[in-house]
Amino acid sequence: MSCIEKLRKAAEKADSLVCVGLDTDMDKIPALLASQKDGGVKFNEAIIRSTSDLVCAYKPNSAFYEAMGSRGIEMLQRTCQIIPGDIPVILDIKRGDIGNTASKYADFAYDIIGADAVTVNPYMGFDAVRPFLREGKCVFVLCLTSNPSSEDFQMFDTSGGCLFEKVASKAVEWAEEGEVGIVVGATRPGYMKKIREIVGDMPILVPGVGAQGGDVEAVIGECGGKSGSTVVNSSRAILYASSENDFPEAARRCLNDLRDKINSVRKER
Amino acid sequence: MSCIEKLRKAAEKADSLVCVGLDTDMDKIPALLASQKDGGVKFNEAIIRSTSDLVCAYKPNSAFYEAMGSRGIEMLQRTCQIIPGDIPVILDIKRGDIGNTASKYADFAYDIIGADAVTVNPYMGFDAVRPFLREGKCVFVLCLTSNPSSEDFQMFDTSGGCLFEKVASKAVEWAEEGEVGIVVGATRPGYMKKIREIVGDMPILVPGVGAQGGDVEAVIGECGGKSGSTVVNSSRAILYASSENDFPEAARRCLNDLRDKINSVRKER
Numbered sequence: 001m002s003c004i005e006k007l008r009k010a011a012e013k014a015d016s017l018v019c020v021g022l023d024t025d026m027d028k029i030p031a032l033l034a035s036q037k038d039g040g041v042k043f044n045e046a047i048i049r050s051t052s053d054l055v056c057a058y059k060p061n062s063a064f065y066e067a068m069g070s071r072g073i074e075m076l077q078r079t080c081q082i083i084p085g086d087i088p089v090i091l092d093i094k095r096g097d098i099g100n101t102a103s104k105y106a107d108f109a110y111d112i113i114g115a116d117a118v119t120v121n122p123y124m125g126f127d128a129v130r131p132f133l134r135e136g137k138c139v140f141v142l143c144l145t146s147n148p149s150s151e152d153f154q155m156f157d158t159s160g161g162c163l164f165e166k167v168a169s170k171a172v173e174w175a176e177e178g179e180v181g182i183v184v185g186a187t188r189p190g191y192m193k194k195i196r197e198i199v200g201d202m203p204i205l206v207p208g209v210g211a212q213g214g215d216v217e218a219v220i221g222e223c224g225g226k227s228g229s230t231v232v233n234s235s236r237a238i239l240y241a242s243s244e245n246d247f248p249e250a251a252r253r254c255l256n257d258l259r260d261k262i263n264s265v266r267k268e269r
Numbered sequence: 270m271s272c273i274e275k276l277r278k279a280a281e282k283a284d285s286l287v288c289v290g291l292d293t294d295m296d297k298i299p300a301l302l303a304s305q306k307d308g309g310v311k312f313n314e315a316i317i318r319s320t321s322d323l324v325c326a327y328k329p330n331s332a333f334y335e336a337m338g339s340r341g342i343e344m345l346q347r348t349c350q351i352i353p354g355d356i357p358v359i360l361d362i363k364r365g366d367i368g369n370t371a372s373k374y375a376d377f378a379y380d381i382i383g384a385d386a387v388t389v390n391p392y393m394g395f396d397a398v399r400p401f402l403r404e405g406k407c408v409f410v411l412c413l414t415s416n417p418s419s420e421d422f423q424m425f426d427t428s429g430g431c432l433f434e435k436v437a438s439k440a441v442e443w444a445e446e447g448e449v450g451i452v453v454g455a456t457r458p459g460y461m462k463k464i465r466e467i468v469g470d471m472p473i474l475v476p477g478v479g480a481q482g483g484d485v486e487a488v489i490g491e492c493g494g495k496s497g498s499t500v501v502n503s504s505r506a507i508l509y510a511s512s513e514n515d516f517p518e519a520a521r522r523c524l525n526d527l528r529d530k531i532n533s534v535r536k537e538r
Contacts, residue, residue, distance in 0.1 A: 023370070063366060063373035069346070069381040070339035077338070092370075096390040097332060097363045098416045100292070104332035112338040121365040123392045123411060125418025142392060147367045149394025152439055156432060158425045163432065170421055 003088055003116045003138035003179050004203055008228025010087045011056035016259045017225065017266075019057040019090065020047070020251075021207070021235025022079060023064050028240050030247060040068075043247075044079040047239060050248035051255050058083050059090040059205075059233055060113075073112075080114045088116040090205065090231075094142065095128075096121030102131035110137055119183055119205070122167050126174055133178030140205050141174070143167045143195060146185025164191075168198040181205060181231075184223070186215040192222035201226065207233045209258070216261050225266035234258055272357055272385045272407035272448050273472055277497025279356045280325035285528045286494065286535075288326040288359065289316070289520075290476070290504025291348060292333050297509050299516060309337075312516075313348040316508060319517035320524050327352050328359040328474075328502050329384075342381075349383045357385040359474065359500075363411060364397075365390030371400035379406055388452055388474070391436050395443055402447030409474050410443070412436045412464060415454025433460075437467040450474060450500075453492070455484040461491035470495065476502045478527070485530050494535030503527055 033039035065072035117138040132139040144164040181203035223230040242250030302308035334341035386407040401408040413433040450472035492499040511519030
């Protein structure tokens, strides 16, 4: 099955556009778990069991695991094995290299970790994307991010529009050779709409929607509410909704609030 | 000591601008070593022992180790421990993320692997660079690469020049807050010269100079031949100069040829 099809089906089954970001930080999980040898995996397992009927995807953030060295890599592998097979795993790696090197990163993401999709940085152009286009896998290309210094380059005005618009247009071209999505931060009003117009139904992964879900109306209003086409990620707000042993239930409540809020905006449209 | 100072001293001591890229691929190392449990580390150790008096830096390519999973990370750690302490380790990771996530990648590179410097992708702007600026560490920012699709975005013409020129200018600004270098492929004549004019003496890491060293005159001609300011990387040509057990001597000969060629161009200037 195509990865985008898998994403769409998971979104429909859970009636949810929410992706839970697994940015698991040993300094933030409950102390009782943090002190155990397999505490990180146990934390992720509890989160996954408590949320898997309400999500369309999981997005482990590779950095948090890499920072723990080889045992972090094992933790990431085991975490991805726990995720139910019908829910896509988007490995957030934001790699941006070419040729042989990019192929090795693809081996890491798909063969070693078992991801269905990855995030990739477009600075080096299609050469940095092509090696990740494999059967049944999807590449989410960074397009416009919401951090302050995204203006350093992404907003550069060229003769044919801003750099991020060029990236969106290129992503559409690249999608002829494989499964491609893009990453767009919940940023100033208007931009997401512009990007959605460029990319059609292509999946847009929107990171950084926080606990309050204050951006939800803008995100769904501009990106649309189609299953498999808009993916709203929330990480810390859900993972660390409680620092006590009730964290799985707290995570579920927080996730469900976001899911409901999104679904009510979807229904209004 | 600053990382750039360490780089300059290593270049002066070895009278060499050559950096050896440790893109160690188990499929390409001699079969006898590949079949051994610690064969990858042994291969790297033999290469390092045979070349360390002739280099200004080593550049392990993280992708090749990550593709082996957790044991690859251990192999990378052990390799970096073998590199003599007065030779800087530039960990080629080309990460491009922000905030917490970038900090975790910096923890990986500096604390887990023990690198002195990293490569970083500038697409997200300074937010993606700042977390890597730590005491005694240097960040090499991707500027202009030599792959065909570098034209997809890096060559975009904005009102103030091409995107890669903007990146070079920003790198100069960023260097006020820490140690910064840039990565520039041995590309069409003229570009490297333009970039050198923008960045002054800032270290330029030039990857992809092959076995024949055919680009050497252009690279040194345009980037200059100052110790610690121009770093010429060669990976596969040196590592796999022989597929037999004489690989350490073959690597040394190949490296020395490149070093001599560079030094003869430096003398001519």
